[in-house]
Amino acid sequence: MPKAMNSQDSLVSVIVPIYNRSQYLKQAIESALSQTYKNIEIIVTDDCSPENPQAIVESFSDPRIRFRRNAKNLGVARNIASAVTEARGKYIASLNDDDIWNENFLEKLVPHLDANPNLVLAFSDHYIIDADSSIDEVATEECSKLWKRNHLEEGVYQPFCEIGLIHQAVPSAVAAVIRKDAIDWKNFPSQVGPFWDLYLTYLACRTGSGAYYCPERLSKYRMHPLAETMAIGSQNPQAKIRGAKASIFCFSQFMEDEQLQQFHGYFRAKWLHAHTTLGIGLLRAERALEARSLLLHAFSQQKFNLRTLVALVLSFTPKPLVRRLFLAI
Known part of the structure; x- marks a missing residue:
């Protein structure tokens, strides 16, 4: 690694958000x-x-x-x-x-940002772990394939709208370092909710700067019953409603962005899918x-969309019958 890539002069602020998962x-x-x-400095918020x-x-008792x-x-x-x-x-x-x-984790990513001012972020792949901190090898491989990081080569991507917003390959919440002054944090919208990381990737994409990808797995993402992603994917109506509203907001913003018109059809499909998800959440509530x-x-x-049609039919179905039906919608 070149000498310039070994510097540890740049301060990294590590943000640890917490709510009831101590x-x-x-x-x-x-x-x-x-x-x-x-x-580094660590801000537990x-x-x-x-x-x-x-x-x-x-x-x-650490001053950092x-x-x-x-x-x-x-x-x-x-x-x-x-x-x-x-x-x-x-x-x-x-x-x-x-x-x-x-x-x-930081040693592998930060030097690339220091060495290249045209980068807005650097990210890596990550493991999936369970509640006991054990690596789930199968889930880890599936995750890499799902977000297409398994075929993503090391290097700089500029622009990175497709890998960031279509493939959603940038795990901003768990395995990324971002240039602070590239984002208007004071006006970060609360409506993005649990999809704040996707919206952060969107804002980073809009800068026109590049993203560096390290194919190593440098962090561990925990899947457990209290995880928000698990709640959104479950039959919990409030979590599903919360996630769907956030998704609708995000994809509506992406659809309206003139810089992203080549992806408008994809964003519209995701926007409509989120409307159906919100409808399902409301039905369960x-x-x-x-x-x-x-x-x-x-x-x-x-x-024609079968998922939307089934949910629509259920909206006309008497409540006692709906409660007894188990449909994967």
């Missing part, structure tokens, strides 16, 4: 403190959790760690953005309160009239 927080912080790249994690944070707590719940997107506005680092790296970094209106709109705006 059982994993210690491992996350330990993985940040164990980095071979030492020039608590979104007004009923379980205040301050004692866990203070138990480390700062704890902040919102006076009221802001939601994950605003929680992170608010913490970033207080960050002193040149670069920002998000570390979920339930995830873990390899000790060389027994809000059939609201669901019906959304599903009628979604059905009329696309070619």
Whole structure:
């Protein structure tokens, strides 16, 4: 690695957002403190959790760690953005309160940003781990294939709209370092909710700068019952509604962006899919009239879609029967 790539002069602000998952927080912080790249600050930002994690944070007695707590719940997107506005680092790296970094995570990514001012972010692949921190090899391989990182070669991608927004290969929440001043954090929209990482990738794409990809798995993403991604994919109606609304907001923004018109058809399909998902969530919450209106709109705006049709039929079905039906929609 060239001499310029060995520098550790640039401060990296590690943002650790937390809300009621303190059982994993210690491992996350330990993985940040164990980095071979030492020039870091760690901001643990608590979104007004009923379980205040301050004692866990203070138990480390490390001057590089700062704890902040919102006076009221802001939601994950605003929680992170608010913490970033207080960050002193040149670069920002998000570390979920339930995830873990390899000790060389920052060492492998930060030097590329230092060496190339035309990069807005650097990212890597990652492992999937379970609640006990054991690597799930099968799930890890499936994840890499799902987001097409298994065929992504090391190097710089500029532009990276396709790999970032279509393939969604950039894991901004778990395995990326981003140039802080490239993003307007003060105006980061709260509506993106659990898809704040996708929206962050979108903002990074819009800069026109490049992204460096390291094909090594440098971090570990934890799948467990309390994970938001698990909740959105489950039959939990409120989580499904929350995720669908965030998805609708994101893809509506992407659709309207003149820089991304070549991908308009893809974004519109995802936007309509999210409308159906929202309708399903409303049905499970027994809000059939609201669901019906959304599903009628979604059905009329696309070619025949069985998923939307089944959900629409259910919106006319008596509630007792709907409760007994188990449909994979």
